[in-house]
Amino acid sequence: MGEAPAFIVDDLQNQIGFENEFGSKFKGCKTTTTIGDKTYVIGGGNDESTLPVEVRIFDKATGNWVTPIVLGSKPNSCKGLSAISLNDRILIVKKGSAPDDCILFLEVDTWFVREQKKIRGTEVVAWSKGVRGDAEKPVVISGPSGVGKGTLISMLMKEFPSMFGFSVSHTTRAPRGMEKDGVHYHFTEQSIMEKEIKDGKFVEYASVHGNLYGTSIEAVEVVTDAGKVNISVPPFLGQPILLCYKQLWIPIVRCILDIDVQGARSVRASSLEAILIFICPPSMEELETRLRSRRTETEEQILKRLQNAEVEMKQGKSSGIFDHILYNDNLDDCYESLKKLLGIDGAAAATQISAPQGIDLPADHSVSKMDNKIIINYGTPELEKASKSLMVLDVSSLKGGAPGRTRGLDVYVID
Numbered sequence: 208m209g210e211a212p213a214f215i216v217d218d219l220q221n222q223i224g225f226e227n228e229f230g231s232k233f234k235g236c237k238t239t240t241t242i243g244d245k246t247y248v249i250g251g252g253n254d255e256s257t258l259p260v261e262v263r264i265f266d267k268a269t270g271n272w273v274t275p276i277v278l279g280s281k282p283n284s285c286k287g288l289s290a291i292s293l294n295d296r297i298l299i300v301k302k303g304s305a306p307d308d309c310i311l312f313l314e315v316d317t318w319f320v321r322e323q324k325k326i327r328g329t330e331v332v333a334w335s336k337g338v339r340g341d342a343e344k345p346v347v348i349s350g351p352s353g354v355g356k357g358t359l360i361s362m363l364m365k366e367f368p369s370m371f372g373f374s375v376s377h378t379t380r381a382p383r384g385m386e387k388d389g390v391h392y393h394f395t396e397q398s399i400m401e402k403e404i405k406d407g408k409f410v411e412y413a414s415v416h417g418n419l420y421g422t423s424i425e426a427v428e429v430v431t432d433a434g435k436v437n438i439s440v441p442p443f444l445g446q447p448i449l450l451c452y453k454q455l456w457i458p459i460v461r462c463i464l465d466i467d468v469q470g471a472r473s474v475r476a477s478s479l480e481a482i483l484i485f486i487c488p489p490s491m492e493e494l495e496t497r498l499r500s501r502r503t504e505t506e507e508q509i510l511k512r513l514q515n516a517e518v519e520m521k522q523g524k525s526s527g528i529f530d531h532i533l534y535n536d537n538l539d540d541c542y543e544s545l546k547k548l549l550g551i552d553g554a555a556a557a558t559q560i561s562a563p564q565g566i567d568l569p570a571d572h573s574v575s576k577m578d579n580k581i582i583i584n585y586g587t588p589e590l591e592k593a594s595k596s597l598m599v600l601d602v603s604s605l606k607g608g609a610p611g612r613t614r615g616l617d618v619y620v621i622d
């Protein structure tokens with residue numbers, strides 16, 4: 208580890224035009240990173256301000272400045288930024304930020320961003336938060352209507368209120384008696400939802416039993432960003448807060464999606480990297496009994512749902528979309544199997560599985576890159592010579608990304 212870093216970041220440029228263009232646009236800290244013909248200028252929001260970090264792009268090919276559509280939750284202000292190019296995304300190391308909020312990725316050419324650029328016909332970038340290891344994979348629960356998906360999800364949310372967050376879908380179907388807008392679904396109109404789909408606001412969508420249903424990017428982000436709030440007081444019942452890390456109570460939230468097989472197929476093809484679970488009924492007769500006993504559909508709707516169930520069952524069992532298949536015969540048994548799959552069949556495991564390990568970055572540091580390793584040097588120049596304390600972020604196994612989290616960061620310290 209004694210070699211000089213191959214690439215020094217914090218590459219603040221003073222090219223003609225940069226400072227003027229920039230100085231007026233961004234108050235506070237800023238940094239620039241070039242990927243191909245584009246220079247990404249990322250900055251704003253210093254420690255005292257509440258302004259979020261902004262992004263502008265200087266296109267060297269055209270000589271023009273572009274203000275991109277920025278998806279994802281913009282990072283909070285910080286004391287300084289370092290930016291490291293990783294080809295399709297830029298890793299941002301924030302100074303003076305909370306352990307769960309100091310490593311972020313600005314995606315500039317990932318699958319998700321390319322799709323969004325195609326849909327929107329303009330420059331797009333997307334923020335995603337970096338997390339260590341493999342935690343927090345979203346969970347997709349799919350299966351025919353009436354099989355018990357909602358029942359199982361309710362049981363999970365009731366037993367682990369702090370651990371799971373439900374992705375509230377959009378639908379064009381009418382609300383049922385007890386259903387609340389924004390809680391069970393975002394009830395919307397066909398024309399509005401079609402426009403929003405065209406605008407690229409959805410991770411996935413499908414026409415199901417004659418209505419449009421879809422998971423918006425925002426719905427997923429609302430859940431994953433629940434982990435962003437840092438509160439310095441202990442949790443009380445009902446709050447989505449679990450883990451005390453460095454005197455901060457860090458919420459742990461894992462996103463659950465209840466979607467049909469078509470939607471599951473889209474999620475499988477996306478960058479969400481979810482765990483996909485298909486729930487089967489013990490028999491079609493039992494499925495019909497459950498659908499009828501729910502008393503929420505008309506006879507015509509029940510028949511349509513049963514007809515669609517035949518197709519969904521075939522696809523669910525054989526398409527290779529799903530990681531796991533569970534049979535919901537006895538509800539309690541199925542629920543236990545689901546918890547086992549998710550690694551939460553014991554109280555200790557429940558805390559382990561989703562506990563996000565923050566990255567405790569020293570407030571003062573410099574950042575460099577060597578191959579797939581980001582080296583964070585946190586000694587003063589004098590101390591560096593003596594002790595060379597380094598933190599290494601290994602980015603060789605990154606997974607996921609916008610609209611969820613970027614997982615797979617390996618972090619270790621070299622003394």
Ligand SMILES: Nc1ncnc2c1ncn2[C@@H]1O[C@H](COP(=O)(O)OP(=O)(O)OP(=O)(O)O)[C@@H](O)[C@H]1O
Pocket residue numbers: 350351352353354355356357358359497498500501535536537538539
């Ligand atoms: N294992 C089970 N045994 C008997 N009844 C069950 C079981 N699981 C769920 N149910 C019942 O079946 C009905 C349908 O369940 P639920 O509404 O959860 O299905 P769903 O898969 O979410 O349906 P949809 O896709 O239409 O939303 C409910 O009345 C529920 O109480």
Ligand SMILES: Nc1nc2c(ncn2[C@@H]2O[C@H](COP(=O)(O)O)[C@@H](O)[C@H]2O)c(=O)[nH]1
Pocket residue numbers: 349350351352356376377380411412413415416420421422465466467468469470471
């Ligand atoms: N592809 C998607 N399917 C969804 C979504 N939200 C719900 N669903 C599925 O629709 C059916 C019917 O639901 P119901 O509430 O009308 O009974 C069911 O299979 C759900 O899983 C979504 O966002 N995308």
